Amino acid sequence: TQLLEQSPQFLSIQEGENLTVYCNSSSVFSSLQWYRQEPGEGPVLLVTVVTGGEVKKLKRLTFQFGDARKDSSLHITAAQPGDTGLYLCATQTGANNLFFGTGTRLTVIP
Amino acid sequence: DAGITQSPRHKVTETGTPVTLRCHQTENHRYMYWYRQDPGHGLRLIHYSYGVKDTDKGEVSDGYSVSRSKTEDFLLTLESATSSQTSVYFCAISVAGGSTTGELFFGEGSRLTVL
Numbered sequence: 394t395q396l397l398e399q400s401p402q403f404l405s406i407q408e409g410e411n412l413t414v415y416c417n418s419s420s421v422f423s424s425l426q427w428y429r430q431e432p433g434e435g436p437v438l439l440v441t442v443v444t445g446g447e448v449k450k451l452k453r454l455t456f457q458f459g460d461a462r463k464d465s466s467l468h469i470t471a472a473q474p475g476d477t478g479l480y481l482c483a484t485q486t487g488a489n490n491l492f493f494g495t496g497t498r499l500t501v502i503p
Numbered sequence: 504d505a506g507i508t509q510s511p512r513h514k515v516t517e518t519g520t521p522v523t524l525r526c527h528q529t530e531n532h533r534y535m536y537w538y539r540q541d542p543g544h545g546l547r548l549i550h551y552s553y554g555v556k557d558t559d560k561g562e563v564s565d566g567y568s569v570s571r572s573k574t575e576d577f578l579l580t581l582e583s584a585t586s587s588q589t590s591v592y593f594c595a596i597s598v599a600g601g602s603t604t605g606e607l608f609f610g611e612g613s614r615l616t617v618l
Contacts, residue, residue, distance in 0.1 A: 426606060435593050435609030436546070481545065485605035489534070489553065490561060493546040 397494035416482030507610040526594030534597035
C-alpha cells in the first residue's frame with residue numbers, strides 16, 4: 394500500500410472544463426506539497442499546505458488540505474492546455490526524505 | 504531558478520559498466536538529493552547529502568553510491584549498471600537548508616538506459 398494514493402491516475406479533459414484530483418492517505422501529515430511536472434523536465438513546486446482545512450489558491454488552481462490532515466485535493470477551474478502535466482503530491486517522512494505519490498497525469502485537449 | 508545542472512542529460516550504456524551522473528548547483532545549498540522516477544513508482548529517494556562528505560541512504564540505495572567532495576557537486580555512481588537501473592534520475596536541492604516542510608527544487612533529469 395502506497396503512503397500516498399493519488400487519483401485518478403490519468404485524466405483527459407477538454408479545454409475549459411473543471412477538474413479535481415486527489416491525494417489520500419491513512420496517515421496524518423504535518424504538511425503536504427503539490428508539484429507539477431511537464432514532459433522532459435523536473436517537478437516544480439506549486440504549493441505547500443500545512444494547516445488542517447487550509448485552502449490555498451494559485452490563479453485557477455485551488456488546493457485544499459483535509460481537516461484531519463490525511464488528504465488533499467487540487468481543483469483546476471477552466472483548464473487550459475498549459476495545465477497538461479503530471480501532478481504529484483508529496484509529504485516529508487523522517488528528517489530528510491520527501492515521499493511522493495505516483496501522480497495524476499492530466500491532458501487538456503484544446 | 505535554483506541553479507541546478509545535471510549531466511549527462513541522456514546516456515545509453517551496457518550492463519556491467521560503471522556510470523556516474525553529476526549534479527551541479529550554483530547557490531551553495533547544503534542539502535542535495537538524488538531521486539529516480541519510474542512508471543508506477545513515482546519518485547523514490549536514492550541518497551542524499553547534508554554537507555561536504557556527509558551523505559546518507561534513501562529508500563532505494565542498493566547498487567548506488569554517492570560522493571560530495573565540494574558543496575556544489577553531488578555525484579551518483581552506478582558501479583556496475585543493471586537493466587533495472589534504467590530510469591530517469593533527478594537531482595534536487597532544499598533551498599531552505601532542510602526545512603521541516605522539505606520543499607525541493609529539481610534539476611531537469613538524466614535519462615539512463617542500460618541495455
